Amino acid sequence: MAEALTGEAILAATEEVLRRYGPAKATVVDVAKALGVSHGSVYRHFATKAALREAVTKRWLAAIHEEMTPAFGEGLTAAEVLRAWLQKLFDEKRRAHHEDEELFATFRTLVHESSDIVEYHLGHMVGQLTRIISAGVETHEFVTDDVDVTAQAVWDATNRFHHPAHAREWTGPRVQEEFDAVVSLVIAGLRYNRVPSAAGDA
Amino acid sequence: MAEALTGEAILAATEEVLRRYGPAKATVVDVAKALGVSHGSVYRHFATKAALREAVTKRWLAAIHEEMTPAFGEGLTAAEVLRAWLQKLFDEKRRAHHEDEELFATFRTLVHESSDIVEYHLGHMVGQLTRIISAGVETHEFVTDDVDVTAQAVWDATNRFHHPAHAREWTGPRVQEEFDAVVSLVIAGLRYNRVPSAAGDA
Numbered sequence: 001m002a003e004a005l006t007g008e009a010i011l012a013a014t015e016e017v018l019r020r021y022g023p024a025k026a027t028v029v030d031v032a033k034a035l036g037v038s039h040g041s042v043y044r045h046f047a048t049k050a051a052l053r054e055a056v057t058k059r060w061l062a063a064i065h066e067e068m069t070p071a072f073g074e075g076l077t078a079a080e081v082l083r084a085w086l087q088k089l090f091d092e093k094r095r096a097h098h099e100d101e102e103l104f105a106t107f108r109t110l111v112h113e114s115s116d117i118v119e120y121h122l123g124h125m126v127g128q129l130t131r132i133i134s135a136g137v138e139t140h141e142f143v144t145d146d147v148d149v150t151a152q153a154v155w156d157a158t159n160r161f162h163h164p165a166h167a168r169e170w171t172g173p174r175v176q177e178e179f180d181a182v183v184s185l186v187i188a189g190l191r192y193n194r195v196p197s198a199a200g201d202a
Numbered sequence: 203m204a205e206a207l208t209g210e211a212i213l214a215a216t217e218e219v220l221r222r223y224g225p226a227k228a229t230v231v232d233v234a235k236a237l238g239v240s241h242g243s244v245y246r247h248f249a250t251k252a253a254l255r256e257a258v259t260k261r262w263l264a265a266i267h268e269e270m271t272p273a274f275g276e277g278l279t280a281a282e283v284l285r286a287w288l289q290k291l292f293d294e295k296r297r298a299h300h301e302d303e304e305l306f307a308t309f310r311t312l313v314h315e316s317s318d319i320v321e322y323h324l325g326h327m328v329g330q331l332t333r334i335i336s337a338g339v340e341t342h343e344f345v346t347d348d349v350d351v352t353a354q355a356v357w358d359a360t361n362r363f364h365h366p367a368h369a370r371e372w373t374g375p376r377v378q379e380e381f382d383a384v385v386s387l388v389i390a391g392l393r394y395n396r397v398p399s400a401a402g403d404a
Contacts, residue, residue: 153383157359165367181355189391 005037007045007055014056019102023109028052050113057110057117065124067092070132078136079187082154085132086183089125090161090170097167108164126155133190142190150190157186207239209247209257216258221304225311230254252315259312259319267326269294272334280338281389284356287334288385291327292363292372299369310366328357335392344392352392359388 013034017026028049032039046052070085096104111117129151136142144150160166161179169175215236219228230251234241248254272287298306313319331353338344346352362368363381371377 149379149383150387152380153387156362156380156384157387159368160358160361160365163362163367165365166361177351178354178358181351182358185352185355185359185388185391187391188394189387189389192390192394 005035005041005045009035010042010045010052011056011059014052015060015103018056018106018110022102023053023106053110054114054117057107057114058120060107061111061117061121061124064092065128068125068128070128072135078132078139078141079191081135082129082132082187082190083183085128086158086161087179090179093162093164093167094170097164097170104164104167122155126151129154136190143192144190154186154190158182207237207243207247211237212244212247212254213258213261216254217262220258220308220312224304225255225308255312256316256319259309259316260322262309263313263319263323263326266294267330270327270330272330274337280334280341280343281393283337284331284334284389284392285385287330288360288363289381292381295364295366295369296372299366299372306366324357328353331356338392345394346392356388356392360384 010031014026014031017030017034020026021030028039028042031052032042035042042052046055068085068089070081072081111121126148130147133142133144133151133154134147137144137147158179160169161175161182172178212233216228216233219232219236222228223232230241230244233254234244237244244254248257270287270291272283274283313323328350332349335344335346335353335356336349339346339349360381362371363377363384374380
């Protein structure tokens with residue numbers, strides 16, 4: 001068994017161990033036991049417990065990033081792509097939080113163990129928004145002086161619907177309407193400057 | 203001393219006791235001691251400890267609401283009034299959080315002891331936004347089909363800059379720029395519909 005041991009198998013086992021014991025109690029020995037190998041075998045792939053935890057967190061985030069690739073499609077406006085992306089993000093966060101709250105809490109803990117990982121993740125998500133807004137700017141659907149700053153502003157303005165600190169609010173009876181109203185306001189804001197001479201800024 | 207005891211004096215003493223001992227340990231006996239009266243004298247004004255805590259919380263919130271009355275002034279656009287209001291809210295929250303973090307945490311605990319108080323406070327704050335947006339709609343600076351829904355959307359979109367869950371982010375080196383970008387996006391969104399025929403909605 002030890003000969004066939006791959007990094008991927010270790011990461012899958014680590015996720016399972018984290019799910020079972022939680023981030024405070026899970027050890028490399030637990031991971032080795034789950035795989036039926038010595039902990040030395042695990043350390044040959046991941047030099048430290050911290051490296052293993054970081055790798056499993058990045059694997060978890062990579063799956064989210066893959067899932068959140070913007071769905072550009074023929075005939076779709078940038079506003080439609082943006083609304084669908086934000087809705088999917090909200091739906092996925094709600095689903096993850098409610099169906100598997102423990103795993104969600106575990107990964108939240110892991111993500112915050114390293115500010116590098118937080119920045120990597122936020123950078124990736126805001127980067128997806130940058131792609132969508134840039135596409136809208138190219139077709140003159142959106143106008144902005146600075147796509148990066150605007151992408152960050154869209155991320156921040158929709159904060160209540162993706163930041164885990166607000167997870168308890170996601171079951172409110174009117175939360176979908178409140179989400180729709182924020183997204184409509186944001187999309188209107190992205191469009192407004194199409195006619196830059198139409199008005200000044202406050 | 204007991205004869206001159208007013209509700210206001212009790213509330214001021216209660217705030218001081220809460221500041222000193224925290225919400226978990228502060229008792230009515232502490233308040234009475236601070237005033238040099240019997241706890242019976244305190245109970246003659248506030249029938250229960252819960253009633254006293256609710257009254258002191260409402261008094262604290264009333265001071266905030268007074269402070270946050272929108273500053274309409276001659277020659278100011280609704281966008282300017284809105285930006286100034288949101289900036290003041292952000293500045294006050296940052297100041298309260300950093301200068302007197304314990305008291306801030308105390309009142310956060312008290313506010314969350316009663317969902318009625320949370321709703322009362324949020325209703326008041328969103329109501330202030332409704333007043334500002336309505337003023338903008340009257341002068342055709344803003345357009346919206348539903349002022350109340352839009353006011354809630356502005357409150358939600360600026361969430362990162364007033365919700366205490368994000369207090370740790372308020373010291374970031376770029377947080378003022380990020381605030382400015384969100385407010386500009388929101389104001390552009392409020393203005394956009396001025397020419398309703400200019401575009402559809404996503």
